[in-house]
Amino acid sequence: MGRLHSSQLLSSKTKGLVALWILLLCVCMEAMAVCEPPVEVCAFAETEELTADDLSPEQLEAFKAAAQRKTAALNNYIKIISNKSEKEAIRSKSIALALRLFVDDKQPVQVSSALNESVKNITIRQYLNNLKVLPYRRVDIRWFDIAYVREFKKGRDGKYYAVITIFQEYKGFSAEGQLLYTDITQKEIEVVLDRLTRRIGDTEVKEWDVLLRGIRVVETKS
Amino acid sequence: MSEQSIKELIRNFLINNAEGGRAMPFAELIIKQEAERQGIDQHRLKELYTEVSRELTPGKATSKKTSDPLVKSEEERKKESLGYKLTSRKVIMVAAVVLLVVLAGVGYFYFGAGNNPLAQDRVENDSSATEQPLEDTSQTDTVHSATSPAAPALSAGIAAVDNNTNTNPVSPQATANAASLEQYMEKLSDASLPYASREEIKQQAVTLFANKNANVLIFTNNHQTGRETVDDYLDIVQLQGFKITIKDKKFNNDGKITQLSVIEQ
Numbered sequence: 001m002g003r004l005h006s007s008q009l010l011s012s013k014t015k016g017l018v019a020l021w022i023l024l025l026c027v028c029m030e031a032m033a034v035c036e037p038p039v040e041v042c043a044f045a046e047t048e049e050l051t052a053d054d055l056s057p058e059q060l061e062a063f064k065a066a067a068q069r070k071t072a073a074l075n076n077y078i079k080i081i082s083n084k085s086e087k088e089a090i091r092s093k094s095i096a097l098a099l100r101l102f103v104d105d106k107q108p109v110q111v112s113s114a115l116n117e118s119v120k121n122i123t124i125r126q127y128l129n130n131l132k133v134l135p136y137r138r139v140d141i142r143w144f145d146i147a148y149v150r151e152f153k154k155g156r157d158g159k160y161y162a163v164i165t166i167f168q169e170y171k172g173f174s175a176e177g178q179l180l181y182t183d184i185t186q187k188e189i190e191v192v193l194d195r196l197t198r199r200i201g202d203t204e205v206k207e208w209d210v211l212l213r214g215i216r217v218v219e220t221k222s
Numbered sequence: 223m224s225e226q227s228i229k230e231l232i233r234n235f236l237i238n239n240a241e242g243g244r245a246m247p248f249a250e251l252i253i254k255q256e257a258e259r260q261g262i263d264q265h266r267l268k269e270l271y272t273e274v275s276r277e278l279t280p281g282k283a284t285s286k287k288t289s290d291p292l293v294k295s296e297e298e299r300k301k302e303s304l305g306y307k308l309t310s311r312k313v314i315m316v317a318a319v320v321l322l323v324v325l326a327g328v329g330y331f332y333f334g335a336g337n338n339p340l341a342q343d344r345v346e347n348d349s350s351a352t353e354q355p356l357e358d359t360s361q362t363d364t365v366h367s368a369t370s371p372a373a374p375a376l377s378a379g380i381a382a383v384d385n386n387t388n389t390n391p392v393s394p395q396a397t398a399n400a401a402s403l404e405q406y407m408e409k410l411s412d413a414s415l416p417y418a419s420r421e422e423i424k425q426q427a428v429t430l431f432a433n434k435n436a437n438v439l440i441f442t443n444n445h446q447t448g449r450e451t452v453d454d455y456l457d458i459v460q461l462q463g464f465k466i467t468i469k470d471k472k473f474n475n476d477g478k479i480t481q482l483s484v485i486e487q
Binding site: 058059061062063065066069072073075076077080086087089090093094097100198200201202203205207208209210 | 417433434435436437440441442443444445446447448449450451453454457458461462463464486487
């Protein structure tokens, strides 16, 4: 009878030992996982960051030029998107690339008309999608005089902000090539220069990047 | 009362036995004699053994005899004993875990990144690819052209080619790939070409790279201002509407491009 009782206690001991071995096994497996070659992403994530909090004037000049180039690229994408003779695939790809120029696809864009002087707020995604279904057979949208109205200035959040102005000439043609609508609009595009953590392929980097924010209408003339 | 004292003896015997205490060779005999002396027969003695065993079984003793101070003290003893055992186990487990973690850490640093030249090389490449310092381009094109061998004339009309690959030995395959890339880039940015044919060119251009995720570093005024995967960047070159100049390339041992630097003006 004493043996019976001892064996009962022994079984609890055995349970404890089994639990211990399971725990050790788990720890060993975890250790093996740790010893596997690190994924490239991890290695990249640990590398050095850009050290300067403040950008040098030369760097700011470079990003100014980059922002202007992105603005010009946006104009080119808009031309492709609004071109109804262009293939759907290339128009859709242009929308995707244009959206990547912005902080996100919900950035506000003001649209205006010389006919009723109204200004409407939509998101950049809506704006680009609307370009595909404009009520004209052919549309020419040309941006010119792309210039800075406000240079990059550092905000309290550590980001740099600037404002670019553009003049947009908009022409809508009928199927017969007749000019149905035209206006010239002055627009301002806010630009933000931020140090962002992004994943580029397998690489995770934290680098300064310049992105476009909202577009607002300053003035529209027919 | 008499049974109670027998039970007490049995309990002491069983507890001592279970805890691996000193041997009590005559304990059972003494219990048997005491039982006979108090007029308890063998059958009843077995029942008493069973009862005491049940009382000592975890979970049952507590609920059964909570009002009995004697039993309570035995339970406390038992609890203390088990507590001691649990504490000992915890200590062993924690020690084992700590030991294994330390071993794993040592293994990782030794085999993963420490003395493994491949791993070291990978880390170095990674760090070079991850962060191009903004001042990285202190070597201007002029400097490159002065220090690197002249690139072979690849095709007329191609933008200024800086075939400086001083970070990698240039293999014949790499040279061929570099030449092809210049031509592909030129054609990709040619808006007069149909989009379908540019898509084909893109697919061919991608094959020159180690993979679609190879990084393209974008420079403006000799400062890095952007980074894209080659897959995305070749789309951008097709549609953004302006030409680019190749600044630098890095190759792997197969002559495939692992990183491309371009200048956008």
